[in-house]
Amino acid sequence: MKTTPFKTALGVAACLATGSAFASVASQALSHAVHAGAKIFNTDTFGSHERSFHGQRTTCATCHINGGRTAGRLPNGKTIPSLVNAAAIFPRYNPHVHKVITLETQIRMCVRNGLLGHPPAYGSRTMADLVSYLGSLGHGQSVDIGGPPR
Numbered sequence: 001m002k003t004t005p006f007k008t009a010l011g012v013a014a015c016l017a018t019g020s021a022f023a024s025v026a027s028q029a030l031s032h033a034v035h036a037g038a039k040i041f042n043t044d045t046f047g048s049h050e051r052s053f054h055g056q057r058t059t060c061a062t063c064h065i066n067g068g069r070t071a072g073r074l075p076n077g078k079t080i081p082s083l084v085n086a087a088a089i090f091p092r093y094n095p096h097v098h099k100v101i102t103l104e105t106q107i108r109m110c111v112r113n114g115l116l117g118h119p120p121a122y123g124s125r126t127m128a129d130l131v132s133y134l135g136s137l138g139h140g141q142s143v144d145i146g147g148p149p150r
């Protein structure tokens, strides 16, 4: 069938309309994931009964203070970098495990070794929410895989 300019125009209009509806659903879903990730970061203990130096249950925020936006502090007082560019510097080589790891693997290592909890599964909703939250902290930064944490 020969496409008339009218049909083409209709098709483009329909496509644009669907496109913008999709964009708004997508941005709502992403914003929801970022907020859910922030909540998990600040409150989830991942089944751990470990208490931090403040006597509170350990969460990501125990070490990565201020939501990861500023330098963190370990229970032993040692300062660690913030998470502001974490999403931009993975994958990276981890000298403790002698291999390249993804952001998801880093999160699982922090849950297992930092919180002494049960790590969220790869591909799980919790993992997607946490990665979305960390991505929101690094929004606008250039990808710099293997780069230094800030």
Ligand code: HEC
Pocket: 041, 058, 059, 060, 061, 062, 063, 064, 074, 075, 080, 081, 082, 083, 085, 086, 089, 094, 103, 106, 107, 110, 111, 113, 114, 115, 130, 134, 148, 149, 150
């Ligand atoms: C007991 C303290 C502690 C807790 C709790 C903790 N972390 Fe970490 N986290 C660390 C340390 C220490 C490092 C640095 C690791 C290294 O030097 O390889 C780190 C590194 C990271 C990094 C990589 C930062 C970078 O830019 O290299 C991410 C991302 C991260 N943590 C996310 C999380 C998330 C998400 C949680 C909660 C599920 C969490 N951490 C819980 C101690 C902790």
